Amino acid sequence: xxxxCGVLLNDHWAEQEGGRRGRVFRGRLLNRVLEVYGLRLDDxxxxxxxxxxxxxxxxxxxxxxxxxxxxxxxxxRPFDPLDPDLVAALS
Amino acid sequence: MKTPVVLLTGYLGSxxxxxxxxxxxxxxxxxxxxxxxxxxxVAIDHHLLRRVDERTVxxxxxxxxxxLRGDLADELRDLLSRxxxxxIPAFGRVVVETTGVADPAPILYTLLGDPVIKHxxxxxxxxxxxxxxxxxxxxxxxxxxxxxxxxxxxxxxxxDPAAVERELGRLNPxxxxxxxxxxxxxxxxxFDGAERDPRDLVFEDGHAHAGDVHxxxxxxxxxxDWTAFGIWLTMxxxxxxxxxxxxxxxxxxxxxxxxxxxxxxxxxxxPEHLPAWPDDDRRSRIVFIGRGFTGExxxxxxxxxxxxxxxxxxxxx
Numbered sequence: 206x207x208x209x210c211g212v213l214l215n216d217h218w219a220e221q222e223g224g225r226r227g228r229v230f231r232g233r234l235l236n237r238v239l240e241v242y243g244l245r246l247d248d249x250x251x252x253x254x255x256x257x258x259x260x261x262x263x264x265x266x267x268x269x270x271x272x273x274x275x276x277x278x279x280x281x282r283p284f285d286p287l288d289p290d291l292v293a294a295l296s
Numbered sequence: 297m298k299t300p301v302v303l304l305t306g307y308l309g310s311x312x313x314x315x316x317x318x319x320x321x322x323x324x325x326x327x328x329x330x331x332x333x334x335x336x337x338v339a340i341d342h343h344l345l346r347r348v349d350e351r352t353v354x355x356x357x358x359x360x361x362x363x364l365r366g367d368l369a370d371e372l373r374d375l376l377s378r379x380x381x382x383x384i385p386a387f388g389r390v391v392v393e394t395t396g397v398a399d400p401a402p403i404l405y406t407l408l409g410d411p412v413i414k415h416x417x418x419x420x421x422x423x424x425x426x427x428x429x430x431x432x433x434x435x436x437x438x439x440x441x442x443x444x445x446x447x448x449x450x451x452x453x454x455x456d457p458a459a460v461e462r463e464l465g466r467l468n469p470x471x472x473x474x475x476x477x478x479x480x481x482x483x484x485x486x487f488d489g490a491e492r493d494p495r496d497l498v499f500e501d502g503h504a505h506a507g508d509v510h511x512x513x514x515x516x517x518x519x520x521d522w523t524a525f526g527i528w529l530t531m532x533x534x535x536x537x538x539x540x541x542x543x544x545x546x547x548x549x550x551x552x553x554x555x556x557x558x559x560x561x562x563x564x565x566x567p568e569h570l571p572a573w574p575d576d577d578r579r580s581r582i583v584f585i586g587r588g589f590t591g592e593x594x595x596x597x598x599x600x601x602x603x604x605x606x607x608x609x610x611x612x613x
Contacts, residue, residue, distance in 0.1 A: 218564045219526025231523050233608045238527065238601075269526065273534035286531045286601070287593045295600040 217268040225251060235272065241294045242280045246272065298418040301372075301390045302487070303403055306425030307437045308396030311450035311479065315425060316393055318479035325483045329375050329387040331368065333395045365406040368392065372413050390417065397436045400443040401561040408563060419565070421445045423486055424471075426464060428457040438509050442541035442585045443560045444471045446486055453477045469511050470544050470583050493546070493574065509541060512591030514598065516580040522549040524605035528598050529557075529564070536588065537562040545582030546570075557582070 220231070228251065235246050239256075247255045253267045256275050264275040277283055285291070306312045313332075319325055378384045392403060400422060407419050424444035428451045432438055441447060447464050449457045452475045461473050470492055474485055525547065533540060541561060546554040553570040584594060 217530075218566050219530055221566065222522065227523060230608065231527065234523055234527055234601075234605055237604045237608060238531070269530050270534070273531055277534070283535060284531060285535045286528055287535075287589055287597045292597050292600045295604045 217270055219269050231269070235269075237295060238291070239276060241291055242276065242284065244276055244279060298416060299388065299390060300420035301392060301407060301417045302420050303392050303394065303400060303422045303443075304425075305394040305398060305400050305422065305440045305443070306396065306448075306450075307427065307430075307433050307440065310396070310425040310427040310430075311448070311476065312393055312396075312425050315423075315448060315450070315476060315479040315481065316391060319391075319481070319483055319486070322483055326389060327385050327387040329384075329390045330393065331371050331375075331390065332393045333367075333398070365402050368403060368406050369410045369413055372417060376412075376416050389420070394440075399436060399439055401439070401563050404443070404560050405563045408565060421487060422560075423448060425450050425476075426460060428452045428460050428475075429455040431460040431463060432467070438467065439541055439561075441471075442468050442509065444468060445491060447471045447473045448481065448486075449473060449475050450479075451477070467509060467511060468542065468585055470542070509585060509587045512584045512586070512594065514545075514580075514582045514584070514591060514595050516548070516599075516602075519548045519550040519578075520580050520598075521602050521605035522547070522555065524601040525549075525598070528601040529559075532594075532597075533559070533562050533564070536586070539588045540584060540586040542585035543582065545580065547580045547582070548578050554580075 220228075228248065232246055232248050232254070239246055243259050245257050247257070249255050249265070253265050254272060255263055255265055256272065256279060257263045258279045262279055264279060266272050266275050273284060304312050304316060316330065320328060320330065372390065375384070375387070375390065379386055394400065394403065404419060404422075406413065407417060408414055422443050423446045424440045425448045426432060426437075426441060428449050432441055441464060447468065449460055449464070457475055464471070464473055472489070472492060474481060529543070538561065540559075543557060543559040543564070545557050547557060549555050551569060553572045556568040556570055558565045584591070
């Protein structure tokens with residue numbers, strides 16, 4: 206529902222389709238973005254995600270909205286999908 | 297069936313209450329419950345009128361637009377239980393009239409986010425009044441107009457509405473603009489008729505100064521990957537949600553019909569699958585109303601996320 210508060214609502218608008226297969230694909234695609242920031246996301250039992258940085262710090266998140274909040278916290282800087290460096294890395 | 301909720305918003309003195317007072321006795325209006333925050337100079341005589349004191353519940357992350365409006369949630373729940381017990385007439389619609397300076401996003405968040413309310417009520421339409429004499433006035437006024445599905449330019453007997461209507465057309469081309477003198481509109485004018493197809497909208501470029509709120513439209517000829525779109529939009533709203541006042545579009549995600557998306561600031565409605573396309577045009581079109589970025593930047597970025605999805609084989613799952 207809300208990108209920031211979806212964690213409280215537990216039915217994030219961007220994760221309502223695709224089932225298990227969609228979730229795996231979502232994780233793969235998220236990692237394409239997160240690796241640009243030195244982060245990695247792993248699925249944990251199909252219910253929550255575990256986000257890790259290269260120093261071994263980790264955070265458990267349960268939906269897509271919360272991924273960005275915790276990822277920015279671990280990376281120590283804001284992300285921006287319009288950042289030309291990110292766009293170039295994905296292209 | 298969920299009870300439709302109309303959000304009636306607009307700046308102080310822009311004619312919200314006048315419009316409401318003319319609509320409520322209209323035979324087409326049916327039994328309607330009304331929730332207002334303030335009783336203004338225009339008196340509303342209505343047996344299902346409820347006044348609430350705006351009471352907000354700030355959630356842990358402090359995001360302003362995702363503040364729950366506790367007063368509204370309580371009142372809607374109370375209306376529901378009293379209707380079920382037969383204590384009040386079986387209303388078929390609720391109109392929520394906001395204060396003149398209310399940000400519409402927390403109200404939408406309450407309707408979409410509260411687990412009880414979202415199962416019994418659904419947002420029907422956001423109607424925003426704008427005074428032809430004064431036009432848009434300040435940040436809240438712009439947010440209210442950007443969130444609108446129908447814009448009502450009021451007091452057109454007192455001022456030529458042409459300039460205000462041009463301004464509204466540039467700001468929110470997705471909303472239909474109506475004119476009203478002393479609230480003389482029928483419920484059908486406001487609530488009937490389809491939403492504008494984003495593919496038919498005309499955008500006027502070249503007017504926006506840096507930092508100005510303006511409307512942009514992205515068009516994609518090829519289908520978009522829904523997973524990539526969801527990741528991209530959540531990331532964009534996390535990064536720039538305060539500057540993305542509205543997102544509305546029809547997406548071709550490779551299904552039989554388009555996927556309708558609609559969001560106000562951080563608050564995104566659950567995407568809706570439409571059964572079929574209205575015509576042979578299968579392009580995705582997404583309208584953004586915001587500031588601090590260009591349509592070209594959005595286009596390049598979303599295209600890159602979409603290409604990344606095409607390179608990440610979902611078949612290998």
